[in-house]
Amino acid sequence: MAAKRIYAFGGGRAEGNKDMKDLLGGKGAGLAEMSNIGIPVPPGFTITTEVCAEYYKAGQKLPKALEPELKAALRKVEALTGKGFGDPSDPLLVSVRSGARASMPGMMDTVLNLGLNDATVAGLAARASNPRFAWDSYRRFVAMFGDVVLGLKPERKEDRDPFEVILDAKKHAHGVKYDKDLPVEALRELVAEFKAEIRRRKGVEFPEAPYEQLLAAIGAVFRSWNNDRAIAYRQLNGIPAEWGTAVSVQSMVFGNMGDDSGTGVAFTRNPATGEDEFYGEFLVNAQGEDVVAGIRTPQKISELKERWPEVARQLEDARETLERHYRDMQDIEFTIERGRLYLLQTRSGKRTGLAAVRIAVEMAEERLIGRDEAVLRVEPEALNHLLRPVFDAEAKAAAVKGGRGLAKGLPAGPGAASGKLVFFAQDAAAWHARGEPVILARHETSPEDIRGMAAAEGFLTAFGGMTSHAALVARQMGKVAIVGCGALEFDYHARTMTVETAGGAKVLKEGDWLSIDGTAGEVIEGRLDTRPSEVMAVLVEGGLEPKDAPTYQRFAKLLSWADAARRLRVRANADQPDQARVAVAFGAQGIGLCRTEHMFFGEGKIGPMREMIVAETHEDRRKALAKLLPVQREDFRGLFLEMAGRPVTIRTLDPPLHEFLPHEEQGIAQLARDTGRTVEEIRAQIADLVESNPMLGHRGCRLGISHPEITEMQARAIFEAACDAAEQGVKVEPEVMIPLVASVKELDDQAGVVRRVAEDVFARRGRKVRYLVGTMIEVPRGALTAAEIARTAEFFSFGTNDLTQTTFGLSRDDTGPVLQTYLAKEILPVDPFVSVDQDGVGALMKIAVAGGRATRPGLKLGICGEHGGDPASVEFCHRIGLDYVSCSPYRLPIARLAAAQAALRERAQESKAGDGSAKRARNGKAKPARAAKASPRRARNAAIAVPRARKGAGRRPRARA
The missing domain is CATH 3.30.470.20 (ATP-grasp fold, B domain)
Known part of the structure; x- marks a missing residue:
């Protein structure tokens, strides 16, 4: 039996329902469900996403088999409405809209009032007793059809829509501001002028036959699935290209x-x-x-x-x-x-993220949903919105008092943003690519602006309300935004924005600094200082008590529910005590990666490090290392004290030595003085150490094997610091991680050094601490020989940054253009350095998990690459049985929520499969909805889920691993 291509709805019943999003798209499933539950919906039908696939497979042609179903579906709508499609006396008009299974607001195309022509417009006018309405609908239809179906667009980015230009000229000629005030004669003229513009610009006649219009519009909506803005949106939101869109055809009702x-x-x-x-x-x-x-x-x-x-x-x-x-x-x-x-x-x-957390928590407290469902409702990335800064109140007040307050609009996207003013989406993307923060300002945004909106710190529009395109995109992207700021006027050709202020007109040029407060809706000239968000003020900065911070209370409550649900533990990548302090505040259960190379760039450390590198004798190298030992020891002691008994994974020196050496004249001269050698000798040694492919060169365990004294010094610093912390009553769990291991013999060599030093320190100090020695799995051979490596390794941590590089043969530092092209052409679905490549890199991880645990069943497994904070990667790590993920401190809330969602989805799947163990009672089961919605039970004194960090905790430097 042939697959059903069209599903009808309306008249109090539908052939589909809300659970058929994959087939009917979100719009079609929603229309079907509303019909089924008695909501007044104009009748219509939905053409499935499978037809979209057929359309593209046939070279962008509608399948012939669709037409009989299409005509039958139209007859059903005619019967329900009492109107005829193409009937000049009482015409049925329809809308043709897109609808993917994931919401993509404004990214694809819509055609309204389809079915109008020179004959049916008269019938519509007569039936409605309103000629003005009929001709207004007709001019709208011709413009939409010309744009969406026939592709009549502005020729340059500075140019306006050609139909808008004609419309504005008509309004000016009649002395009116809004199109609703144009007389019927003007609307008749507009229809003729729009058709003439189509003929002039496209060389085709506007089609008069309604059925021809319908087929063309359906094809155009299918084509819009692959327009530039839809592709950009899919890439930004991880929506697969193969999903396609459904098309809903619905009888028109007229506002x-x-x-x-x-x-x-x-x-x-x-x-x-x-x-x-x-x-x-x-x-x-x-x-x-x-x-x-x-x-x-x-x-x-x-x-x-x-x-x-x-x-x-x-x-x-x-x-x-x-x-x-x-x-x-x-x-x-x-x-x-x-x-x-x-x-x-x-x-x-x-x-917004702020709204997502509040809605989820309050609905759970209303018993509309359960706690687990509340956890599943919030996109993990949305938690980032709650950490974003706001403008410093004093700085903002001073700016306004000083005359820099320009205008007010509608607060569409909360938060604070400062950037350089740009007026075109392409410029926003280009300026962002070269590292410049930008504010995109437009008369109004359109879906074509999506790439520029993604690149901007925030956006500002003169027109539009809280449900305009700009406002919708701001909420989804978590961008700061102000809309409907009527004091703005734009001259796109001159690249200026004029603001009508109380003191007169103010002209701003492209590149001028502008600040926007998306919470208050205020536009301020220049650049403003910011202060921490409410959550940051409680957790990191201090000075704000949880009882005075309702947003923080909801944030903490949601994460406490997430922590109760998740299996994966979460650790942080942290190299300094202040970073560890922030990590603990955000719920870290340990440190998954301490990059010891980051410690050498602090005050008084880089000099001895450089002396060690250029030392000509073994004795000189040991002297330099002796200077580094106490400073490394103190750093490790600080980490152990801050983590207060939580495990700390410390990676021995990883990067090639030339990265630590100076390249500017002043630094070279200073190193020459410190070592008593000539500048020429130092230059020559630096040149000798430079490698043509350093990421695959003399680094990681290879460095420790060549220079075991480096590993010795680091191991001694670790274990002496551990003993110091233990003497202060702190439980210590150091995990020494050897990087870049491809062979068990490499690990045997370095593990031997570590264990020998540990026994020596313990004997000298008369104290032992528990420790582990393991490795970072970051080259394919390490994963493939994991069963052998696990004979020595007591834990594995996947270094997915380097594992991705070595698996793909792609340098993350040098292949930006390659990746951009691959993503644009959808050769790769996502950037593999952002989200784990589950088919390739993930396959190696699975091999390593299976091999490692076959040899050592209790092997501890984690991930410490930057993927540890990516929700899709976290779910993958849960699925393959890792024990923990590690990420930057500020990504920890995201990792905690993503880990919980992975566990809850797994339980749901087990429950569907009939696994009774997955049906165990969990907290917060949803109760049946009440007849009337209960008032939210606000969490005035919510339990604090995570402790606060002490004031002054610093931010983590950019990760290199």
């Missing part, structure tokens, strides 16, 4: 029929803050795209009841029904046609 009609977008809770309030906007006498595009600044949803009290009540009922049914905050689109309400979409609403 532009007059002052008794309108359209809007709303959220069942505030998507910026998470507050439990109905939040959204609407426009009178408008169509839906007007709200999202930000062409007119809309009214708040709270004002709806003043105009249409009965509609407002119905919409509030729909809000309650949908949130209880989906048990999540919903983003809904609605249209009011002559006082009658219709819902056109429901989906899980995009929200």
Whole structure:
């Protein structure tokens, strides 16, 4: 039997449901579900994502087998509406919209009012008794069809949309500000002028046949799956190209029929803050795209009841029904046609990280969802939003007092951002690539701006409301944003922005510094200092008590639930005591990687290190190492004390020696003086140490084998520091990690040095501490021979940065253009240096896990590459049975949440498979939803999940491993 390609909905029933997102896309599944639960939805049908795959397989052609189903589906809609598709007397008009299984707001295309032509526009006008409405719909359709289907675009980035240029000229000629104020004669003229522009620019006639229009629009929406902005969005959000999009064809209802009609977008809770309030906007006498595009600044949803009290009540009922049914905050689109309400979409609403945490915690406290479900609701990366800085209050007040406060708009994306002003998305991406922070300012943003929006620190628009494209993207990306700032005017050709202030017009040029406060909606000239977020102020900076920080309380509560659910332990990559302090504050259960080479760049350390490297005799090298021993010992002691009994993994010296040597004249001269040699001799030795391929050269265990005295000094510093800490009553668990091991004999050599030194120190100090010796699995041979290596190694830690380099044969430092091309062409789905390549690198990791544990069943396994803070990589590590992940201190909340989600998903899969052990009772089971939504039980005195760090804790230097 042939696969079903089209699923109908409307009339109180549907052929699909909310669980069919893979086939119907999010939009189609939502429309089907709303139909099934009695929400008023205009009837229509959804063409499946499988047809999208057929379309591309056939060389971007609709399958012939689709047409009989398409015509049958149209007949069903005609029967439900009582209108005829293409009928001049009572025409059925439809919208054609995209809908992937993952929400991609604005990235793909939509066509409204399809079915209009010179004959049906007359019938529409007569049936509606409103010629102006009919011709307004027609001019909108011609412009959309010309843009989306026929591809009529601006020729240069500085140019405006050609249809907008014609429309603005018409408004100017009639002396009106808004298109809703144009008379019907002007709209008739616009239709003719738009068609003439299509003919002039594209060399084709606008199609009059409705069925031809429909086929062309369906194909265009399928094509939009692979437009530039959709590809960019998929890459930014990890959405596979093979998913494709569904297409929903729905009978039109009209918000532009007059002052008794309108359209809007709303959220069942505030998507910026998470507050439990109905939040959204609407426009009178408008169509839906007007709200999202930000062409007119809309009214708040709270004002709806003043105009249409009965509609407002119905919409509030729909809000309650949908949130209880989906048990999540919903983003809904609605249209009011002559006082009658219709819902056109429901989906899980995009929200800021701040809102995501609040909504999840409060819904769990309302018993709408369980605690485990609350943990699954928050994207791990969203926790980063809660750590971002805000403007220093005094600095901001001084700037405003000094006349630098420019304007106010709508606060669409909370936080603080300063950057250099740019006006085009391409420029934002280019400036960001060369290391410049930018603020992207536009009249309004569009989906084509997605790459520039991703590159910008924040964005600012003159038009648009809290549900505009800019606001939606800001919430999803966690960007600072202000929208609807009406004081702004742009001259894109001159690359200037004029701000109307109380003191007169202020002109800003491209490259000028600008600051935006996305929490207060304030635009400030120049660059402003920032201060820590509420969570950072409690955990790291000090000075703010948890009881005074509701955002922190919710953050801590969510992570406490996550910690109860996860199996994987989390450690931090930290090299200094202050970094360890921050790590403990963020919940670290140990240090997974201390890079000892980072310790040599501190005060008074690099000199002796350089002396050791250029030493000509064994004796001179030992003298230099003797100077380094006490400073390394003190660093290790500080780490042990801060970690207070938690395990600390210390990697012996890894990088090639030439990286420590000076290259500037002053440093070379100083090294010559310190060693009593000539500048020429030092230069010659530096030149001798330079390697053509240092990442595969004299480094790691190879360095320790060539110069065992280096390993001896480091081992002595570790064990003496451990004894010092133990004498202070602190339990110590050092784990000495030998890097770059490819052969068990390499590890045998270095482990022998470490163990010999340990016994010597213990004998001298009359004290022993428990320790482990293990290795970093970071070359393919190490993974492939893991069973042999585990005879000596007591733990493995996967150094996935180098393992990725050596597996792919790609240098992460030199192959940026290669990776950019591969990602753009989707040769690679994601950057393998950001997320573990599970098929290749992951296969080696699995071999190492199996081999290592076959030899040593209790082998401790972890990961310490930067992948340890990537949610997808954390889930992979859980799946293959690692004991812990290690990442930078500031990624620890993300790792904790990702580890919990991995465990919960695994339990859910086991439960589906009938594993009774996976069905054990867990805390926070959801109770049935009540008839009316309960008020949130706010966590005034939430338990503190993690301790605070002492004031002054520093940030970690950029990771090299």
